[in-house]
Amino acid sequence: MVGVRPATHVPESDFETVGSTPRKKTISSPYLHRLQRRHFLLFDVLPIAGTAAALAFLTVHPIGVTELALLFSMWVVTGLGVTVGYHRLFTHRTFKAAPSVVAVLAVLGSMAGQGGVVSWVALHRRHHECSDREGDPHSPNLAGGGLKGRLRGLAHSHFLWMRRHEYPNVVHYAPDLIRNRALVRVARLYYYWVALGLALPALVGGLVYQSWAGAVSGLFWGGLVRMFVLEHIIWAINSFLHMFGTHPYESRENSRNGGIFALLTFGESWHNNHHAFPDSSSFGLSWYRLDPGYWLIKILALGGLAWDVKRPSEERMKASRISRNGKPAPSTTA
Structure with missing residues (x-):
């Protein structure tokens, strides 16, 4: 599989020297690969089957306002949990938040079924370190040239990389998170949070319709279909937006x-x-x-629940902007 190296080959750059002892940045073992395959089947393949089943279930229980409301609301809260919590807060530390906000964002992000918060952060930090180079777990640009290479790269980065990949060493990539005992306690309950994200819409559907068919419909649309939709939106960032679109800033x-x-x-x-x-x-x-994720951060800041909200200065953005000739725009600062 593209971008995955066998366990017997670890480049020198994948070691960090701690004192006199080298420490591997990534771990590859049969046990971890079994866990990855299980997660892939449960939370990546099952939502596809669940979406197909939801469409078939329409012949038994037509979709109504309740299902649409569950799909939308669960998609919004879990999506914000990923982008604001997993990504902007836990991975990149772009702002600070109150402990209650930290816990809620960790739970909502977990309900998305994208992986536990510590593992997700470690993987994403690894992606930034090696982006579109060897070691990037989900680059679409490492599968060769031509149409065949581009299609193979897109399939790998969008979906297939999750079947089996080197696991970033969380001691190296996420030491700040594993020192946070409250967050680790939330992370350990990851599978329970995913189950809660499926049980809540099922409960609402059952209560609204007063039937088991309503509960099943709620599970499908607020749970599995919602998970399917959100996953493919997130995965498209990894795949298509590393190949298509505009590139205004130097990176x-x-x-x-x-x-x-x-x-x-x-x-x-x-x-x-x-x-x-x-x-x-x-x-x-x-x-x-x-940028709805940033809107939520600003709302939290206005309520005193978030602070130290970081943004680049106008001078920094101007210095990094690519001019029409394809080169960085000249800086006006000394």
């Missing part, structure tokens, strides 16, 4: 912006902006670029 990888998808992705589709300024809580960078 060392092939990240792209896809502004037309900004609302659908909660602002994540300003992907080149993010790679150019990973410490920024705003991915849109300007008020007119839609």
Whole structure:
């Protein structure tokens, strides 16, 4: 599989020297690969089957306002849990938040079924370290040239990489998280949070319709279909937005912006902006670029629940912007 090296081959760059002892940045073992395959089947393949079953179930229980409301609301809260919690807070530390906000964002992000918070953060930090180079767990640009190589790369980065991959050493990539006991306690309950994200819409559907068919319909649309929709939106950031779109800012990888998808992705589709300024809580960078994730952070800040909200200065953005001739725009600062 593209981007996955056998366990017997670990480049020298994948070691970190701690004192006199080298420490591996990634871990590869049959046990971890079994866990990865199990997670892939449960939370990546099962939502596909669940979506097909939901469509078939329409012949028994037609979709109504309840199902649409469950699909939308669960998609929004879990999507914000990923982009604001997993990504902007826990991975990049673009703002600080009250303990209650930290816990809620960790739970909502976990309910998305994208992996436990510590593992997700370690993987994403590894992605930024090796982006579009050897070691990147989900680059679409390492499968060779031509149409065949591009299609193989897209399939790998969008979906197939999750079947089996080297596991980033959380001691190296997420030491700040594993020192946070409250967050670790939330992370250990990951499978329970995913189950809660499926049980809640089933309960609502059953109560509204007063029937088992309503509960099953709620499970499908607020649970499995919601998970399917959100997953493919997130995975499209990894795949398509490292191959297609605009590239306004200088960055060392092939990240792209896809502004037309900004609302659908909660602002994540300003992907080149993010790679150019990973410490920024705003991915849109300007008020007119839609970024719902940043809107939530600003609301939390207004309520005193978030602070130290980071954004790059105008001078820094101007210095990194690529001019029409394809080169960084000249800086006006000394």
